[in-house]
């Protein structure tokens with residue numbers, strides 16, 4: 001995996017605007033006419049569990065497919081409604097995600113649960129579409145389920161060229177060009193498309209980020225047809241003041257119900273930043289069981305804020321999850337996967353719940 005920011009590369013003019021001018025389906029999504037799926041209860045918080053993807057992509061070794069499958073199955077049974085299951089990225093860049101086709105073929109497909117996969121380019125989408133047509137044409141192994149492995153992709157870009165180059169070997173403008181075509185094709189094939197913008201606070205290569213850039217890139221993703229854009233504090237450097245300031249700019253200009261918060265917990269600010277996002281009107285938060293993960297292209301960044309910590313932080317508040325999620329079960333999954341990977345459980349709530357359980361066991 002070689003990542004060089006100085007690689008000589010062909011510069012492609014940013015064609016999204018001309019694409020919008022000539023493409024009626026994209027034009028339909030321009031300016032403030034973003035379509036809303038349904039009216040949401042204002043206090044319902046959607047949690048996107050990203051552990052099986054954002055978490056496991058950062059493990060030193062490749063996690064066996066059966067462990068990934070079991071992780072996804074357990075999360076679904078514990079009540080998670082959106083579980084990011086893996087990536088169709090280049091295995092040369094992120095070898096940890098190489099087995100995603102096998103994972104999404106073998107995992108349980110629970111009705112009402114979405115299992116998005118990350119797609120960086122047309123090749124990734126084509127690989128996914130090939131798998132989808134093969135798995136819907138005949139049953140796979142002993143599985144006779146007619147539910148396709150996934151109905152959703154997640155595309156990703158960044159607020160800075162330096163990060164985009166390190167992560168996907170192209171500038172932000174070039175990535176938007178690629179992603180507009182990917183989004184259009186995915187939607188034509190009936191897939192939902194979610195977008196990510198990385199480094200919304202600080203870039204590990206170019207420093208403090210201009211929040212207007214975050215706003216403009218997010219707008220482009222919405223206009224090309226993403227139903228939602230997740231704002232990634234990839235480095236986990238943000239705090240409530242910087243996250244609040246970023247959201248003033250981004251949510252001040254774009255529909256807040258189309259935005260999600262994606263906070264890494266490097267400085268222990270994940271929960272505080274998530275609550276700041278809720279206060280700003282965001283109702284979708286990404287998190288990772290056991291605080292798994294990091295980003296291979298953000299040196300030093302730790303995992304996502306833990307799902308257990310988010311669930312606990314909204315307990316007894318006005319907020320609730322879409323479907324009841326079993327916190328104890330999620331905490332057990334956090335322990336199970338941490339032990340499997342021989343890593344420390346990064347969820348403070350997970351650790352506290354286990355300590356309480358052990359005290360109770362001793363007392364009884």
Ligand SMILES: CC(C)(COP(=O)([O-])OP(=O)([O-])OC[C@H]1O[C@@H](n2cnc3c(N)ncnc32)[C@H](O)[C@@H]1OP(=O)([O-])[O-])[C@@H](O)C(=O)NCCC(=O)NCCSC(=O)C[C@@](C)(O)CC(=O)[O-]
Nearest residue numbers: 088089090093094120123124167168169196198199232234
């Ligand atoms: C975008 C590329 C592919 C460009 O990488 P490239 O090297 O410029 O691509 P290329 O088109 O020159 O192809 C190079 C080789 O990769 C193959 N290839 C090309 N595409 C694919 C594909 N889709 N699937 C499988 N193989 C692929 C292609 O066929 C070729 O194979 P070869 O001919 O050498 O044998 C690469 O940079 C890449 O895969 N990057 C992904 C990096 C990544 O996954 N990062 C982590 C996810 S983003 C993240 O974590 C942030 C987020 C979302 O969580 C939010 C946050 O916290 O900020």
